[in-house]
Amino acid sequence: MNFPEFSDILEVVTLRNYNTALVVLSTALLGIASGLIGAFLLLRKRSLMGDALSHATLPGIGIAFMIMVSLGYSGKSLPGLLAGASISGIAGVLLMLLIRNTTRLRDDVGMGFVLSVFFGIGVAVLSMAQNIPGANAAGLESFIYGKAASIIMSDFVLIAGVAVFASIASVLFLKEFTLLCFDEAFARSEGWPTLLLDIFILILVTAVTVIGLQSVGLILVIAFLITPPTAARFWTHKLTHMLLFSALFGLVSGWLGASISALIPELPAGAVIVLVAASLFLISMMCAPARGVIPRFLRQSRLRKKVDRQHFLRAAFELVEAQSNEVDGSVVNIPFSWEALLKKRTWSAKKLKSILRVAQREDHLEPAGQGMLRLSEPGFGEAARVTRNHRLWETYLIKHADIAPSHVDRDADMVEHILGAEMVRQLEADLSKREVEVTMPPSPHQIQQSPAPTES
Amino acid sequence: MNWDTYDTWTVVVGILCAVACALPGCFLVLRKMSMMGDAISHAVLPGLAVAFMITGARASVSMFIGAVIAGILTAVFTQWISKFGNVDRGAAMGIVFTTLFAIGLILIRRAADHVDLDPGCVLYGAIEMTPWDTVGLGGYQIPRAVLVVGSVLVINLVIVCLLFKEFRLSAFDPDLAETLGFSSNFLHYLLMTMVAITTVAAFEAVGSIIVIAMLIVPPATALLLTRRLVPMVIVAVITASAAAVLGHMSALTVPQWLGYKSTTTSGMMAAASGLLFALAWIFSPSEGIIQKMLHRKRNLLEFGITDGEEPDRVQENENL
Numbered sequence: 001m002n003f004p005e006f007s008d009i010l011e012v013v014t015l016r017n018y019n020t021a022l023v024v025l026s027t028a029l030l031g032i033a034s035g036l037i038g039a040f041l042l043l044r045k046r047s048l049m050g051d052a053l054s055h056a057t058l059p060g061i062g063i064a065f066m067i068m069v070s071l072g073y074s075g076k077s078l079p080g081l082l083a084g085a086s087i088s089g090i091a092g093v094l095l096m097l098l099i100r101n102t103t104r105l106r107d108d109v110g111m112g113f114v115l116s117v118f119f120g121i122g123v124a125v126l127s128m129a130q131n132i133p134g135a136n137a138a139g140l141e142s143f144i145y146g147k148a149a150s151i152i153m154s155d156f157v158l159i160a161g162v163a164v165f166a167s168i169a170s171v172l173f174l175k176e177f178t179l180l181c182f183d184e185a186f187a188r189s190e191g192w193p194t195l196l197l198d199i200f201i202l203i204l205v206t207a208v209t210v211i212g213l214q215s216v217g218l219i220l221v222i223a224f225l226i227t228p229p230t231a232a233r234f235w236t237h238k239l240t241h242m243l244l245f246s247a248l249f250g251l252v253s254g255w256l257g258a259s260i261s262a263l264i265p266e267l268p269a270g271a272v273i274v275l276v277a278a279s280l281f282l283i284s285m286m287c288a289p290a291r292g293v294i295p296r297f298l299r300q301s302r303l304r305k306k307v308d309r310q311h312f313l314r315a316a317f318e319l320v321e322a323q324s325n326e327v328d329g330s331v332v333n334i335p336f337s338w339e340a341l342l343k344k345r346t347w348s349a350k351k352l353k354s355i356l357r358v359a360q361r362e363d364h365l366e367p368a369g370q371g372m373l374r375l376s377e378p379g380f381g382e383a384a385r386v387t388r389n390h391r392l393w394e395t396y397l398i399k400h401a402d403i404a405p406s407h408v409d410r411d412a413d414m415v416e417h418i419l420g421a422e423m424v425r426q427l428e429a430d431l432s433k434r435e436v437e438v439t440m441p442p443s444p445h446q447i448q449q450s451p452a453p454t455e456s
Numbered sequence: 457m458n459w460d461t462y463d464t465w466t467v468v469v470g471i472l473c474a475v476a477c478a479l480p481g482c483f484l485v486l487r488k489m490s491m492m493g494d495a496i497s498h499a500v501l502p503g504l505a506v507a508f509m510i511t512g513a514r515a516s517v518s519m520f521i522g523a524v525i526a527g528i529l530t531a532v533f534t535q536w537i538s539k540f541g542n543v544d545r546g547a548a549m550g551i552v553f554t555t556l557f558a559i560g561l562i563l564i565r566r567a568a569d570h571v572d573l574d575p576g577c578v579l580y581g582a583i584e585m586t587p588w589d590t591v592g593l594g595g596y597q598i599p600r601a602v603l604v605v606g607s608v609l610v611i612n613l614v615i616v617c618l619l620f621k622e623f624r625l626s627a628f629d630p631d632l633a634e635t636l637g638f639s640s641n642f643l644h645y646l647l648m649t650m651v652a653i654t655t656v657a658a659f660e661a662v663g664s665i666i667v668i669a670m671l672i673v674p675p676a677t678a679l680l681l682t683r684r685l686v687p688m689v690i691v692a693v694i695t696a697s698a699a700a701v702l703g704h705m706s707a708l709t710v711p712q713w714l715g716y717k718s719t720t721t722s723g724m725m726a727a728a729s730g731l732l733f734a735l736a737w738i739f740s741p742s743e744g745i746i747q748k749m750l751h752r753k754r755n756l757l758e759f760g761i762t763d764g765e766e767p768d769r770v771q772e773n774e775n776l
Contacts, residue, residue: 004479010723042547045544045546046546047544047546047547047550047613048491048546048549048550050469051491051494052491053551055494089460099737102737102745102748103680103737103743104679104743105676105679105680106488106669107483108489108490108491108546109490109672109676109679110672111491111677112490112491112494112668112671112672112676113672113673113730114491114667115494115668115734116668116669116672116726116729117669117673117726117727117730119665119723119726120665120666120669120722120723120725120726120727121666121723121726121727121730122723123665123720123722123723123726124707124719124720124723124724124727125719125723127719127720128714128716128719129653131716131717132716137716144484178486187542212551219554219557219558219561220554221499222550222552222554222557223550223551224552225550226547226550226554227550227551227554229547230543230547230548230551231542233543244493246765250588260662265567266565267562267565268561268562268565269560270558270559271559272562273561274554274555274557275555275562276560277550278554278555278558281551285537285540285541285543286469288774291542293540293541296567306461349536369588409540410655454761
């Protein structure tokens with residue numbers, strides 16, 4: 001593979017070459033439109049709709065060809081074939097909705113049914129069409145496989161028209177489509193014509209699919225409808241932002257993919273665009289801050305560390321508290337044994353060791369000789385604070401959330417780690433009205449004491 | 457209609473293929489993964505291309521293995537993306553198969569510079585041609601496709617019979633299956649491997665469209681007729697066989713009504729399965745449209761209610 005000159009790259013990227021500019025602009029516009037429409041399909045869990053739909057256009061193409069031939073026309077006129085494709089695509093979509101709404105079969109079965117049966121009929125019809133004497137039906141199947149490299153001005157006008165129409169429609173009907181996607185039953189109870197809206201979305205999908213099919217091909221249309229919205233979903237929790245991201249990803253993959261393919265002729269445009277979109281998806285899935293895999297993993301491990309640290313501090317404090325002489329209600333920081341700490345919670349020795357290593361690094365812990373451990377001065381203070389939080393929270397749950405004292409420990413365990421300082425202050429203020437002058441409220445339940453269960 | 461031994465063999469291959477697909481298809485439909493067959497049919501392309509590039513020949517065994525591996529990878533990647541990325545399974549499937557297909561397309565472009573490797577003719581067998589490609593077996597000449605598809609059918613039958621209980625449990629309640637100690641993951645990938653092998657073997661023998669249709673449509677038809685798993689599998693198998701017979705017969709006859717000679721059997725088999733589905737949809741004694749209309753009418757006569765209206769009784773109760 002020879003790499004292109006810099007001047008070629010510049011020429012393609014800045015759209016100065018006429019033919020390339022048409023291809024790049026068409027795919028980019030199509031990317032925007034299908035990114036927007038595809039987002040609604042994704043949210044309705046119907047991403048494979050484009051797949052079903054694009055296969056369902058085949059019988060329409062064959063029948064349109066036969067009709068045009070029998071009327072004495074050439075049979076391959078573009079408007080006729082497009083009309084046929086759209087009609088059979090819409091018929092497929094309606095059949096799918098009908099299956100979904102009148103049986104207990106789900107969307108995926110409806111899509112699979114329409115895809116396979118329509119495609120089968122299409123294959124049969126095309127095979128018949130090929131037997132028509134005098135009419136050249138060869139290459140009709142390739143209608144749905146596209147010809148991205150040879151887009152001409154009239155194709156571009158068609159693509160641009162449909163893409164702009166579909167984009168504007170999905171922006172104008174944003175509110176209705178959102179409602180339909182998130183709560184169809186609510187929309188119906190509010191009096192929205194959900195079925196009509198559903199059909200309208202699917203007609204927009206059909207328009208984009210049919211136009212895309214004959215220009216850029218089956219696989220690219222399917223990928224365009226699925227990949228940019230799914231990638232966009234990782235970046236945000238808001239629908240409007242997701243639509244923007246999705247349109248952007250569609251635009252970038254169309255523009256970049258078509259440009260690369262124009263520069264390196266061995267690479268077919270459709271395939272490169274799909275791969276660009278897939279790379280964007282992979283990057284988003286891994287790195288997107290909102291829902292990406294790596295940021296989510298980091299967040300979880302940070303939370304786990306925080307939880308471990310607080311568990312250790314509280315366990316240590318409760319050990320110290322049980323062993324120290326409570327002369328005037330104060331707790332003295334005395335050493336405790338490793339075994340006692342291990343028995344305090346269901347943690348493995350290995351896990352506890354790693355927790356202790358972290359605690360030592362944070363200067364919460366110091367060795368006290370003879371296998372004993374001791375909390376350091378800052379560690380003791382922190383442990384007291386953590387335990388205090390835990391008990392405040394337990395008290396709150398018992399008093400205000402009606403949770404039985406025997407269950408409260410676990411519930412508190414799950415929630416206390418995410419209590420912010422603000423919330424703690426509020427709780428303290430709440431509780432100090434009732435508990436007078438208690439620096440360390442006593443645990444509201446019996447603390448499980450080990451290794452000496454006889455103490456209780 | 458001129459029927460000869462070739463037609464018989466075509467129908468036999470069709471039935472074997474349809475039944476081999478319908479068996480794993482039942483579990484695919486129950487697991488809401490109906491589109492898997494279509495996804496695999498596109499995604500095998502890189503497997504074919506890589507196998508071709510490694511061996512440098514169009515030997516069918518290496519191609520077969522490459523395609524099956526690509527098919528299984530489709531399932532694995534789909535599972536990963538939907539699990540780790542928290543993505544809807546349909547979308548994950550779509551991303552995986554379009555990407556694999558695109559990679560395959562580029563590989564084939566580069567491999568086929570020297571040799572003719574047309575995805576169309578590697579991938580898609582034609583069922584009408586199967587009776588001519590025969591092998592000798594015990595003194596008889598049997599179409600090779602009968603052997604290939606027949607052995608796939610036997611494998612599928614054995615797996616489904618042996619692991620029926622496990623498959624049933626993990627199809628309806630994967631969590632329970634997991635707690636009882638059956639690995640849902642293992643069963644999932646076993647099913648996916650079955651689908652991949654079936655799909656690829658049948659593609660090569662009879663073409664993709666029969667496979668995709670028979671994986672989905674007969675099980676869906678059966679779901680309209682029964683609510684129990686064993687009858688569902690049986691009905692799906694019967695429907696699939698009937699669609700194969702009906703499909704080949706209509707491929708020979710239907711075009712003549714319209715003044716054409718004949719058409720492809722594979723397309724008509726898919727269409728015939730669609731017709732059987734439509735019949736079940738209309739006439740099913742439990743779910744059919746007619747049954748539902750009758751039910752509605754009976755409700756109207758008996759209680760004076762129509763759809764969407766609360767029965768009067770409820771309102772009376774509220775007044776009490």
